Amino acid sequence: GERLPIRVGVNTGDVVATRERDGDFLITGDPVNTAARLQQAADPWAVLAGERTVRAAHGQFAYGAPRALDAKGKRETVRAYPVVARASAEVVQRMPLFGRDDDLAQLELVARRVASERRPFLVSLIAAAGTGKTRLLEELLDRTPVSIPDAQAVVAQCLPYGQRLTYWPLVAVLHRLAGLPEDAPPARVREGVAAWVRGLDPGAEEIAPLLAATVGAGETDEIDRTAVFAAWRRAFELAARSRPLVLVFEDLHWSSDSLLDLVEFVMQPRADAPLLMLALTRPELLDRRPTWGGGRRNHLALTLEPLADEAVAQIVAHLLEHSDPAIVTKVVERSEGNPFYAGELVRSIMERAGPRPDPAAIQRALAALPDTVQATVLARLDLLPPNERRVVQIGAVLGRSFRVPAVRALAPEVGDTVDGACDALVERDLVRPSGADALTFRHILIREVAYGTLPRAERAGLHAAAARWLEERAAGREEAYAELIAYHWREAATLAFAARWEPTHADEVRRSAVDWLVRAAEAARAAGAQSEAVRHLRGALELATTDRRSELHERIGDVRLDAGSSAAAYATALGLADEAGADADQRLRLIGGLAMVLMRFQGNVARRPPVGELEALLARGEELLAIARDDAAKAQFLVARGFLSFWLANAPVPPADLRLEDSRESARRGLALAERLGNASLQSAALDALGSQAQDAGDHEEARRINRTRLGLGDRVEMLERLDAHSMVAWNAVLLGDLDDALDVSRTALAAVQPGQASSWVLHLVAWRLYALTLRGGWDDALTLSDRALLLWDESGRHAAGYIMRGLFAARDVAVARDDEPRRERLVAAMTEIAEAFARARNDRGVTEPLIALDRDGLLSALERQVSSQIGPVERAFATCADRDWEVPLATVDRLAADAPQPLRAQAARARGLFGRDAAALGAALADFERMDARPYVARVRCEIARLTGNGDLLTNGLDELRSLGDQQQLARFERT
Known part of the structure; x- marks a missing residue:
């Protein structure tokens, strides 16, 4: 029917x-x-x-x-x-958007331009907590189908402890784009990502392993950060070409430094594609990155101001089930334009006064309102039934988002009431569904306040339980979860100590924390995130027992974040290994690492050990070499010892015997062993040692050839080795007077470097490019590059970067020549700080300090005392004296210019001509500068010859060139005569 x-x-x-x-x-x-x-x-x-x-x-x-x-x-x-x-899990009943119409209109305009122009845009949405960033984003995404038809939106959510999780937010992004389940094992991730990339562009398959490695599904021990950044940019561009992409980085202020670097790099796409990137962040990000977004193409920075009183009143009226002017007035006054605070105040009033309160109940609720948003949230949490309050606390331990099964595992006492408690919390608008079995705190402040209600001892136990639950869940995917598990174990260990747990239990937690922090460091290093790797290892050191400390210091040294910290780490590890009676292999490995840093990267190590101290270190290594069994340790020591001649040649007082043959033999033995082991990094280092020996012998052509061989190793070596090889080619090209080659090589290398990458290594290359640009006369580019050099130096920790002084001196000379006083002051301040670090550590002030101060008497005196032209900026000193007619004794010139490279030889000939009134010597200098195509010095020497000989045509020619360069200093010098 x-x-x-x-x-x-x-x-x-x-x-x-x-x-x-x-x-x-x-x-x-x-x-x-x-x-x-x-x-x-x-x-x-x-x-x-x-x-x-x-x-x-x-x-x-x-x-x-x-x-x-x-x-x-x-x-x-x-x-x-x-x-x-x-509804689908993503649909959430939301309050209408009040007071943000203009902000939304701006965002919609950008979205429409992304669609119509098919070009990438970045929007930084900057506002304090609770001001409405997320709500504005939700409204924009709701309207995206109209403004960017067929767009795909992907959100990377940074966690409150995100600085300890290198690339964690990218896990969800990659899984979403590649269509992978959240629990996909590493092999499935690699296969799925490869298939996704192949579908977008069969010619881009090489980026798939890099993407997988970033999220802990790689198969290599370490990858190049340059390649990682380029892979993600390519992936986003390809995805956007296939289908318009809206990429959201939420709570970016919590991200790791490496993720910030990656986002900044991705913000500069090379190709036109319909890609809208949205970075939601609090103003704290600008404290970490003051230049965030600066100079980026198609970048909009939108700061959300507090809501107007009228908009807050609309929010209150919408939330209330009845209208009461007293409530509206009080909430508007108290919330100060913060919509989240206003909402919490209204909910607090409703929960205290009841659904249909009488005036007396309303007044009591208003009188009891807390003074801060945190206190308001706490008052709401205090009113929760015990099981709901417990779920909130457990969720807060787990993070901004949490899974219901994890709550059951961490709080068995809640029992079968978990689902009901979660439903009730959703109804109270404290959390929102974010998946089949997941919830997300409606606002991060709710999570923070809930976490604060837990005593330290209880937090410790819950973090340990969370770590164990994640360990079980991560079986087979440990690398992907290593940083998250390490975070919980570290929190548990730190809190357990503060809470004075029973020693046996506390020690067990500490051991787990150290083990997982080491695994987290390996995962970060495997993804090319050196700074995060060192941060994890330093965290492990804070918790480690004595028997682990040598190993951890050695690992820090191996990361090679910068030479100074690596040297200190290796030295500490060696001392601890000696105390523990470590075997020959371990001690030889540590001596090799320490010697490599001290000698090969000496320009980045402020404290130069005395010759006797270094020789004693190498003698210990020789003894261990005879009994060690580890070929890798032997190869590293032999290669490191190959840099002895390079180190001796750059001593304040170089010895007569640079031990060139000993160094060459050691480097060759190390190279043969490295080739047998298939260790490309050690091969590159051995070639570097051989190149340095050729350079010390004055054979710069051979040194350049050897370093070009290093470049032939290509991607088999990490980016730092490639950067160093480019720097050495540029260095020797400059010393040969081949400025074209120096500029070409440095331009190629710098084009491949990403923002924030290996700043201290990039500086070396930048310094030689600065010097070459100054000699060539590319002064506009030189001054711009000098700004980048100072920024890189600041990013790298303002370390004792003695190796960049030649470039900074050159840039300072251009600033002086052009009367650019602000730039001159910035450069002088940096040079002074670097010089002070070296002077304190080495008790050697030399030519550097008077050259910075342009102190005539001090500079002439320092040149008299100077022993070698290879240490200190002697070429710049000669140029400075010649430019100012500060007479240098000819005997000093001849002594310091013996067997000098091309730039110094030319400046020495110039000094002989000027101070010896010798036109022929000036002619030789002019010929040298013309061969180098060093325009500023060609112009100056022409004027100097004209002044000596009375050649008016030569003077006119030189002055015209000086005017085209903007060389105000030298124009004034010659126009006076």
């Missing part, structure tokens, strides 16, 4: 019911009457819900257009919503 049409009405509210547990029972009250009216008004086979029901369901269902019903017994119309279907 025919089915009886069913109509359903659903309403929510307080009712009165009988106590009977079995059979029929009676309920009565206004919500029941309203539900009956809704049922009567519903269409056949339809469900009609009341307004309060819709609000309580928090987006769990999709609704049709609201209807206004004239219900019997009601003075006002009743708003009813047809229930259409169960």
Whole structure:
């Protein structure tokens, strides 16, 4: 027969019911009457819900257009919503957007331009906590189908402890783009990412392993950070070309430094594609990165100001189920334009005063309102039933988002009430569904306040339990979860110590923390994130027992974040290994690492050990070499020892015997062993040693050839080795006077470097490029590059970067020549700080300090004392004296210019001509500068010859060139004569 049409009405509210547990029972009250009216008004086979029901369901269902019903017994119309279907997990019932129309219009305009121009844009949305960044983003994403048709939105959510999680937010991004399940094992991730990339561009398959390695699914021990950054930029560009992409980085202020570097790099796409990047952040990000977004193409920085009182009043009126001017006035006054605070105040009032309060109840609730948003949230949490409060606390330990199974595992005492408690928390608008079994705190402040309600001892136990639960969940995917597990173990260990746990239990937690921090460091290093790797290892050192400390210091040395910290780490590790009676292999490995840093990277080590101290270190290594079994340790020591001649040649007083043959033999033995081992990094280092020996012998052509061989190793060596090889080629090219080669090589290398990458290594290359640009006359580029050099030096920790002084001196000379006083001051300040670090550590002030100060008497005196032209900027000193007609004794010139490279030889000939009144010597200098195409010095020497010989044409020619360079200093010098 025919089915009886069913109509359903659903309403929510307080009712009165009988106590009977079995059979029929009676309920009565206004919500029941309203539900009956809704049922009567519903269409056949339809469900009609009341307004309060819709609000309580928090987006769990999709609704049709609201209807206004004239219900019997009601003075006002009743708003009813047809229930259409169960909503997807992403749909959340949201408050209308108030007071942000102009901000939204700006964002929509950018979105439309992304679609119409098919070009990438970046928007930085900057605002304090609770100001409405996320709500504005939600509204924009709701409208994206209209502004950017067919767009795909992907969110990278940074966690509150994100600085300890290198690339964690990218895990969800990659899984979403590649269509991978969250629990995919590493092999499945690699296969899925490769298939996704292949589908976008078969020619881009080489980026797939790099993407997988970034999220802990790689198969290599370490990858090049340059390649990682380039891979992600390519991936986003390819994805956007296939389908418009909206990429959101939420709470970016919590991200790791490496993720910030990656985002900054991705912010500069090479290709045009419909890609909209949104970075949501608090102002704290600008404290970490003051230049965030500066100079970026198509970048909009949008700062959200506090809402106007009228907008806050609209929020209050919307949240209240009844209108009360006293509540509106009080909340507007107290919230100070913060919409989250306003909402929490209203909810607090409603929970205290009840759904239909009388005036007295409202006044009591208003009088009890806390003074801060944190206190307001705490007051709400205090009113929760015990099981709901416990779920909130457990969730806070787990993070901004948490899984219901994890809550069950960490809080078995809550038992079967977990699901009901979660539903109740959703209804209270404290959390929101974010997946099949996941919840997210509606605002991070709720999570922070909930976490603060836990005593330290209890937090320790819960973090340990969270770590164990994650360990079980991460089986087979340990690398992907290593940093997250390490975070929980570290928190547990730190809190356990503060809470004075029983020693045996506390020691067990500390051991787990150290083990996982080491694994986290390996994961970070494998993804090319050296700074995060060192941070994890230093965290492990804070917790480690004595027997682990040598190993941890050695690992820090191996990361080679910078030479100074590596040397200190190796030295500490060696001392601890000696105390522990470590075997020959370990001690030789440490001596090799320390010697390599001290000699090969001496320009980045402020404290230069005395010759006797270094020779004693090498002698120990020789003894161990005879009994060691580890070929890798032997190869490293032999290669390191190959830099002895390079180190001796750069001593304040170089010895007569540079031990060139000993060094060459050691480097060759190390190279042969490295080739047998297939260790490309050690091969590159051995070639570097051989190149340095050729350079010390004055054979710069051979040194350049050897370093070009290093470049031939290509991607088999890490980026730092490639950068160093480029620097050495540029260095020797300059010393040969081949400025074209120096500029070409440095330009190629710098083009491949990403923002924030290996700043101290990039500086070396920048310094030689600065010097070459100054000699060539590319002064505009030189001054711009000098700004980058100072920024790189600052980013790298303002270390004792003696190796960049030649470049900074050259840039300072250009600033002086052009009367650019602000730049001169910045450069002098940096040079002074670097020089002071070296002077304190080495007790050697030499030519450097008077050259910085342009102190004539001090500079001439220092040149008299100077022993070698290879240490200190002697070429710049000669140029400075010649430019100012400060006479240098010819004997000093001849002594320091013996067997000098091309630039110094040319400046020495110039000095002989000027101070010896020798036109032939000036002619030789002019020929040298012309061969180098060193325009500024060609012009100066022409003027100097003209002044000596009275050649007016030569003077005119030189002055014209000086004017084209903007050399105000030298124009004034010659126009006076």
